[in-house]
Amino acid sequence: MSGLGLSKYAPEFMLVFYFWLKFSWHYLRAKSVDSADCPVSGGKKAKVFRYGKDPYATGEVLKLDEISKGHDKYCCVECKHLYALWLRKSANKVGELYSNIYAGGGEVYTENDRKDIQKEMMRIAHKYCSGNVEGAFAGLDFGCGPNFRAAYELRDEGIEAYCSDILPKLPYDGKVFFKFDEHSAEIFKNRFSAISSVDVLEHLNWPVNDFLVFNRMLKPKGFMVHFTPMINHFPVFGSHADHVFHTNFFSSKSLAIICEKTSFRLVNKVVKPRGYWYYIFQKLGEACG
Numbered sequence: 001m002s003g004l005g006l007s008k009y010a011p012e013f014m015l016v017f018y019f020w021l022k023f024s025w026h027y028l029r030a031k032s033v034d035s036a037d038c039p040v041s042g043g044k045k046a047k048v049f050r051y052g053k054d055p056y057a058t059g060e061v062l063k064l065d066e067i068s069k070g071h072d073k074y075c076c077v078e079c080k081h082l083y084a085l086w087l088r089k090s091a092n093k094v095g096e097l098y099s100n101i102y103a104g105g106g107e108v109y110t111e112n113d114r115k116d117i118q119k120e121m122m123r124i125a126h127k128y129c130s131g132n133v134e135g136a137f138a139g140l141d142f143g144c145g146p147n148f149r150a151a152y153e154l155r156d157e158g159i160e161a162y163c164s165d166i167l168p169k170l171p172y173d174g175k176v177f178f179k180f181d182e183h184s185a186e187i188f189k190n191r192f193s194a195i196s197s198v199d200v201l202e203h204l205n206w207p208v209n210d211f212l213v214f215n216r217m218l219k220p221k222g223f224m225v226h227f228t229p230m231i232n233h234f235p236v237f238g239s240h241a242d243h244v245f246h247t248n249f250f251s252s253k254s255l256a257i258i259c260e261k262t263s264f265r266l267v268n269k270v271v272k273p274r275g276y277w278y279y280i281f282q283k284l285g286e287a288c289g
C-alpha cells in the first residue's frame with residue numbers, strides 16, 4: 001500500500017497520462033500552414049493533423065480517398081477550432097455519403113442508448129423554455145438520424161417535439177419528421193422554441209451558417225441544447241478526432257466567436273467526467289448573415 005494512499009487512483013492516472021502523451025505526440029508531429037480557412041474565426045494559420053484510414057467505414061464510401069487513405073484536420077492558431085475541409089458539400093450530397101457509411105445500415109432503426117440522450121436533451125430544452133419563450137412549446141431534434149422515434153416518444157410525454165435529418169431514405173412524414181434542406185430555414189422561420197441535438201455539432205461543415213439557420217428557425221429568446229464533444233475532451237475521453245466524418249470541434253474561444261457572430265449567448269455548459277457533456281445557448285436577437 002502506498003504511503004500517500006494514491007495507489008487506488010493509479011489506473012485513472014495512467015489513463016489520463018496515456019491520452020495526454022498521445023495528444024502531445026500528435027500535436028508535436030503536426031505541420032503548420034498559413035493558408036487555412038477557419039470556418040469560425042476566418043483565421044488563416046493552422047496546425048495540420050493527418051489521420052489514417054477510417055476504421056468504421058464500409059461499402060461505397062471507401063471509394064473516397066479521405067476515407068480509404070486518410071484525411072487532414074486543421075487546428076486554427078487564432079481560435080483553436082478544429083475542423084476538416086473535405087466534407088464541404090451540399091446537405092443532399094453529405095446525406096448521400098452518410099447513408100453509405102455502414103453500407104446503408106445507418107438508416108435502419110435499432111434500440112440504442114443515444115435515443116434516451118436525445119430525449120433528455122429535449123426535456124432540458126423544454127425546462128429552459130418554460131416561462132422564458134412565448135407561446136406553446138415546439139422543439140426540434142436536429143440531425144436525429146435513425147433515432148427519429150425520440151421525437152414521437154417525447155410527444156407521449158406531452159412535449160411537442162419535431163425532428164429532422166439529411167439522410168435520403170428515412171421515413172419522413174413531413175409533419176413531425178422532415179428532411180432538412182436549404183429551404184428549411186425559411187419554411188420554419190421563428191417556428192421553434194428550442195433546438196436540440198446529440199452527436200451532431202461535431203459533424204457540421206459550415207458551423208456559422210448552421211448557427212445562423214438555428215437562429216432563424218428559433219423564436220425570440222429560444223434555447224438550444226447541443227450534446228457534442230469539444231476539443232478539450234480529447235485527452236481524457238480518447239480521440240474523437242480520428243473519425244473522418246467528425247469535421248468540427250469547438251474550443252471555448254471558437255464557441256464564443258460563433259455565439260458573437262450568430263447572436264447567441266452560452267447559457268451553461270455541463271461537463272461530467274464520465275457521462276454527458278452538453279452546451280445550452282439562448283438566442284439573443286435576429287442574426288443578420
Ligand SMILES: [Zn+2]
Nearest residue numbers: 038041076079
Ligand atoms: Zn479559428
